[in-house]
Amino acid sequence: MTDISFIAVDWGTTNRRAYAIDANGAVLRTERDGDGILAVPAGGFPDAAAAIRGRFDSDAPMLLAGMVGSNRGWVDAGYVPCTATLDAVAAATVVAGDGIRIVPGVSRSADGRGDVMRGEEVQLFGAVAAGLAPGDALLCQPGTHCKWAWMAAGAIADFTTAMTGELFSLLKAHSLIGADMAAGDVADGDAFRAGVEDARTRDLPAALFGVRASGILGLHAREDAASYVSGLLIGSDCHARLRGDARDVYLLADPVLGALYATAIDIAGGRAHLIDSHAAFVAGITRIHARIRQDPI
Structure with missing residues (x-):
């Protein structure tokens, strides 16, 4: 080519x-x-x-x-x-x-x-x-290990990594509540939103065991377990980062996971903006390449 x-x-x-x-x-x-x-x-x-x-x-x-x-x-x-x-x-x-x-x-x-x-x-x-996000902004990259980055004048001033996606996978594959989680897919519905809300006030380890108890007692449908657990974990992640601050969060994510985080950010009091992660990568790598060409190392 x-x-x-x-x-x-x-x-x-x-x-x-x-x-x-x-x-x-x-x-x-x-x-x-x-x-x-x-x-x-x-x-x-x-x-x-x-x-x-x-x-x-x-x-x-x-x-x-x-x-x-x-x-x-x-x-x-x-x-x-x-x-x-x-x-x-x-x-x-x-x-x-x-x-x-x-x-x-x-x-x-x-x-x-x-x-x-x-x-x-x-x-x-x-x-x-x-120009997909301001130079001073909070950016979030959901995934197996979710990154939250605080940008200042276009630089990475600070960041936090949360093992949100990995925890979900481990719980589904290896925990007591895994069988319940396997009964249905994650969806942005009432169960997911309930999990996000509960993450604000409930004890997370106890809330997770409650998934098992609720299934046994017939309090909630087993098909909702995965959505509820996802809401608990993503909600905990978002509440911990925003702490009630009504601020903008720029999401670099695929549409499905980005939509879940957008809902959780909204419930946590923030304002989510989904931006194209592939376009961001190309823009970033192109500028790094241009800097190397201008100033060979």
Whole structure:
């Protein structure tokens, strides 16, 4: 493929998305597959990168982000501490191969609490750079490990990671209430909203056991259990972050999960705005690439 300025890859643990991007920052083509870092054999990253270039029929430079830069990936790209700017992250990119760089993650360590992100920082910078969110804003990236980031003048000033999605999966697969949760799908209905409301005032461990008791006693339909538990967990996440503050939250999420978080944020007193996470990634990675080109490291 001609006219490719560079190839950007959002390379996670289990999935991978590659973008062929032209000199104007437009996406020429996208490839997505399940070849996350866990699918790459030891020593196999150079060949995996070459295969991506082969798909696009291009030897253009590559800029990789995500878990490919972790200690389980190709090269450990380290972390830029908060407050982290786009320029600081671009300056800390690490060479992994011929014309290939990896974006570092971002860390925070203060008040006795540490936290890290890897890959999400590109979306955060891009959301602001593309005008999808203000430079001073609270952004939320729902998922297995939900990120909440406080942006200041376009930089990542602070952030918190919540294991919301992972807890839901663990409860469904391995807990006493798992069988009840398997009886129905999560939906934004009365049961989900009740869970969000209960997360404001109830003891979370006790409320979770109550799912089992309610099923036995016939107080609630088993088909509603998954929605209620999802509401409890997402509600706990949102209440903890907003604490009654009626503020805007910019959601980088797929429509389904984004809709659930939007409902929970509304109940928690905030105002949710769903924005395109893929557009944010492209905007962020394009600007990091431009900074590297302007100031080669």
